[in-house]
Amino acid sequence: MKYIFAICITALLNFGVFAQNKTTTHKVSKGETIAEIAKKYNVTTTSIYQLNPDAQAGLKPNSVLLIPSAAAKKTNVSAAKVTNTIVTHEVLPKETLYGIEKKYGITDDALKQANPFLEQDGLQIGQTLTIPSNKIKKITSDKPEKAEKAVYHYVLPKETKYSIAKQYGISIEELERKNPEVVTNLPEGFKLLVKGKAVPTTIIASEAKKESTASTSIKIVLTTNYTVKPKETLYGLSKMTGLTQAELIALNPFLSDGVVEGMVLKVPATPATTVENKKEYTDLTKTNTTNKKKLALLLPFNIAKIESDTVTSTAMRLKKDKFLNMTLDFYAGALMAIDSAKVLGLNIDVAIFDSQETKNSSAIASLIKENNLQDSDVVIGPFYQSNVEKTAELLTQNQVPVISPLSKDQGVSYANIFQSIPSPDAVKNAVFTYMRSKGGNMIAVVDKKKGSVIEYIQQNHKDVKFSMLTATGGVSAENLKSLFVKDKINYVVMETANTAMIKATIATMLSAMATYKVQLVILEPNETLDTAEVIMENLAKLNLMYPSVARENESAEAQIFKKEFKIKNNVSPTDFATRGFDVTFDTMMRLSQGKKYQETVENSATEQVDNKFEFYKKIDGGYANKGIYILYYDTDLTVKEAK
Structure with missing residues (x-):
């Protein structure tokens, strides 16, 4: 629905451009290209794309295109005005900073220096920009240039010479003639010249440097979808993603027509032009307890619901209600953390509230208002992601960090959300990163029924080889062995x-173990491996390896925690109890550093009983935890952490 909305908005904006020129419609025939249609109506391909931005993704037979009249070939009348020696430009609908800078041949820095408000407000329709005339390479005019303007295309994943040539209405031979470097290979991210002549090497040095960077740094391996929010600009999106405006347009060609609210963009899952610096792990033993901090826990006890149920006994509810058991286990672990903080003398006030939540409702709004939770230093909870997002939204003005303790879901991202459970994709990616760090040869044996896994590996880990399956879908031992190195x-x-x-x-x-070094890897828990038909000793011989958000900690410190928990609660701690301790204790230790919670997250990673907390800022807002363990079965049948 958002995609349709974006198309409609773009079409309305385009209508303003062609308001004085009538349009006609064209029904696409099978095999037709944009270039052929443009030639038929004596218009440019760009003018068709302007009216039909969705056509950038390809033409579908029987779809209907809006075609400008031949008179509409003349694009927007230049909005530049020259008054004495001052050149100004009125921003038109769909214009971008990148386009304006290219139009006048000026750099991004020069334009922003002449118009400081752009840094804060971004580009807005109707703004009057001052164009630094001493920086202009040439004054543009409405008359067409004799030489055809150079058009470049950055090669995206899975693109071929055929698809690119077809998109621009040229032959593969012409594409190779303009780019002799790609005759034998088409590298992902390569900057192709598809039309016109290459820009001379005598261009301004700063722009040459920018062009060089753009042509070599766009190596996007992992991408995710991002929906454009109101008032966002190409400049702002560029800063957020860590890509240049040219690189963003290369990933999303329709951006050349302007940024429209609701557009769904491809952006790097992490900024692809930089490598994340791994945070140093520390135990945060040095504390500063001068200023008292406030911590609030929002846990779904749903006491009112329990009290109103006169039919089900408490014992019966505890026996059947898994969600309540999970809550109570987490709560018991949190209480252990609070007691530990008292022993350490941490100066923290802790308030615990019943969030009264279900997946679709909660008491969050009233709790925040009645208990002044906007004055908290950190809030842990609620449990359901939708309620976490509601809490973050209500506390975003006060910049109160909200920690999501258990949810793996990915919804609306607010700047103050800290997702403490690593996402499923982050968990899988961690094991591939580990294998690459060891210089390993990666081979995938994937059941045909696991289509989503096949697609995930093909899209995100192109260096993995797939072992062929037999006609019946079984393992081809001969093919698998042939892939070993x-x-x-x-x-x-x-x-x-x-x-x-x-x-x-x-x-x-x-x-194959006598000849090759081999290790078995799984990406997520597999119940079949726990059945009697699979011999555990064989998994240990192959050092079965897997990623996990928690470890099996047998250290002396962990044994003390388990012993103290059992003394206090008469049962051993469950995974939820240990997580309740880890999340709460980690938060309290961070609050005791004499800094804001966000600052400790930016500077350090921590490890508690079973969980790591290594937070990184996400490009779409908030923070994600990438504290993930790579575990394996040792030959003595114990589970150890791979180093």
Whole structure:
């Protein structure tokens, strides 16, 4: 629906451009290209794309295009005015900073220096910009240039010479003639010249540097979707993603027509032009307890609901209600953390509230208002992601950090949300990063039924080889062995719930151990591996490796925690109880550093009993935890952390 809305808005904006020129419609025939249609109506391909931005993704037979009249070939009348020696430009609908800078041949820095308000407000329709005339390479006019303007295209994942040539209405031979470097290979991110002549090397040095950077740094491996918010600009999106405006347009060609609210853009899952610096892990033992801090926990006890239920006894409810059990376990762990903080003398006031939440409702708004939670230093909870987002929205004005303690969901991102559970994709990516760090040869054995896993690996980890399956969908032992490489560790990523397929993969790997270094890898928990048909000793021989958000900690400190918890609660701590302790204790230790919670997150990572907290800022707002363990089965049948 958002996509349709974006198209409608773009079409309305375009209508203003062509208001004085009538349009006609064209029904697309099978095999037709934009270039052919443009030639038929004696218009430019750009003018068709302006009226039909969705056509950038390809033409569908029987779809209808808006075609400008031949008179509409003349694009927007220049909004530049020259008064004495001052050049000004009135911003038109759909114009971008990138386009204006290219129009006048000036740099981004020069334009912003002449118009300081752009840094804060971004580009707005109707603004009058001062164009630094001493920086202009040439004054543009409405008369067409004799030489065809150079048009470049940045190669995106999965694109081919055929698809690119077809998109621009040229032949593959012409594409190769203009770009002899791609005759034998088409590298992802390569800057192709598709029309006109290449820009001479005598261009301004600063722009040459910018062009060089753009042509070599756009190496996007992981992308995610981002929906454009109201009043966002190309400049702002560029700053947020860490890409240049040219790189953003290369990933999303329709951006060349302007930024429109509701557009869904491809952006890097992490800024692709920089490498994240791993944070140093510290125990935060040095504390500063001078200023008292306020911590609020919003936990879904739903006491009112329990009290109003006169039919179900408390014992019966505890036996059947898994959500209540999870809440009470988390609460018991949190109380252990609060007691530990008291022993350490931490100067923190802790308030615990019943969030009275279900997936679709909660008492969050009234709790915040009645208890002045906007004055809190940190809020932990609620449990449901939708309620976490509601809490963050209500507290965003006061910049109160809101920690999501248990949810893996990804919804609306607010700047003050701290997602303490790593996302499923982050967990899977962590094990691939580890395998690459060891220089491993990665091979995937994936069941045909696991289509989403196949797609995930193909899109995000192109260096992984897929082992061929037999006609019946089984493992081809011969093909799998042919993919092994000597003098490297061969990681076999196995994703299947089929027992026969698992046993065949294991047998093939065991038979190859005399010649090759091999290790079995899974991306997520696999219940089939826990059945009697799969021999545990074989998994240990292959050092079964997997990513996890929590570890199995047998250290002396962990044993003390488990012992103290059992003394206090008469049961051993569950995973939820340990997480309640880890999240709460970690938060309290960060609050005791004499800094804001956000500052401690930016500067340090921590490790508690079973969980790591290594937060990074997300490009769409908020923070994500990338504290992930890579675990493996050792030959003594114990689970250890891979280093």
